[in-house]
Amino acid sequence: MRYAVIAPGGAEGRLLTVAPAAGGLAVTEEAAPPALLATVREAGFTRGAVILDTSADPLSADSVDDPVAQLTYAGPAADALHAEHAARGLVDDRAPTRAQGQITIQAPPERVFAVLADVETWPAIRADISDAHAEGPAAPGVRFTWRGGANLFTSRWGIVTPGERLTWTSVVPGARAAHVYDFTPDGAGGTLLRCRESLAAPVLARFISSAVLQAGVDSWLAGVKAVAETAT
Known part of the structure; x- marks a missing residue:
């Protein structure tokens, strides 16, 4: 499972993906997909940083047993x-x-x-x-x-x-x-x-x-x- 942090305040927004890697965690950065930005805004986030889970539903973690998932779980719409x-x-x-x-x-x-x-x-x-x-x-x-x-x-x-x-x-x-x-x-x-x-x-x-x-x-x-x- 991967985790992402997005700052939707800008025109494009940035997507930081954090994933397990040998020896720790790997972090990559890219432009946030417009569809993801739209989902974030519909969920009520209009500025600042938002932690997301990149499962099929980007705003809902598959499991809240994982400590990181506990921080990313946004629940149902x-x-x-x-x-x-x-x-x-x-x-x-x-x-x-x-x-x-x-x-x-x-x-x-x-x-x-x-x-x-x-x-x-x-x-x-x-x-x-x-x-x-x-x-x-x-x-x-x-x-x-x-x-x-x-x-x-x-x-x-x-x-x-x-x-x-x-x-x-x-x-x-x-x-x-x-x-x-x-x-x-x-x-x-x-x-x-x-x-x-x-x-x-x-x-x-x-x-x-x-x-x-x-x-x-x-x-x-x-x-x-x-x-x-x-x-x-």
């Missing part, structure tokens, strides 16, 4: 991530960065669901979120945007079952994530909220580990709990 994962209540199990967690909330599932499904309340859930806007009420396929720190995410609801399950995808240049939340009555009038997330982020994988994603999941759960338990 945004539409496929929505249709094949979020819309089916699944995260991307091939993504090297994954996390999950759960928390008990002293509020009924319907209230907890309403808090998380209202995108415009997200800044109250996490202090680093701002500019959260949706095209309309939460429903399958409805898109929304939100800013997490310096990153502007474009998201789309997958499953929207009030009081039971809420899923969505989030895309930003360089990363694609799937989020699955399940709401279960705890038998005492409260809710057991479970979360699963996956993240495919070429290049960024070396900086965003599963431990980092886990911290994010934990902060989401704690934030939803705080808002839901004080909601009236």
Whole structure:
């Protein structure tokens, strides 16, 4: 398997191919094929360096067991991530960065669901979120945007079952994530909220580990709990 780094910012772009060779690695450079540049741009990369795998699908590694493949895996395209994962209540199990967690909330599932499904309340859930806007009420396929720190995410609801399950995808240049939340009555009038997330982020994988994603999941759960338990 070969790996490539492409900088699509220029008129042509350059393609660096890294392949095993006697005594180490061999690096070659050539003009990037126009079709490859088009694929990269369609995936949301418009400038800078992008690590690619040169399999049949240049943005998807054949295996994420290889440490290098873990850095190059970009996951399914945004539409496929929505249709094949979020819309089916699944995260991307091939993504090297994954996390999950759960928390008990002293509020009924319907209230907890309403808090998380209202995108415009997200800044109250996490202090680093701002500019959260949706095209309309939460429903399958409805898109929304939100800013997490310096990153502007474009998201789309997958499953929207009030009081039971809420899923969505989030895309930003360089990363694609799937989020699955399940709401279960705890038998005492409260809710057991479970979360699963996956993240495919070429290049960024070396900086965003599963431990980092886990911290994010934990902060989401704690934030939803705080808002839901004080909601009236």
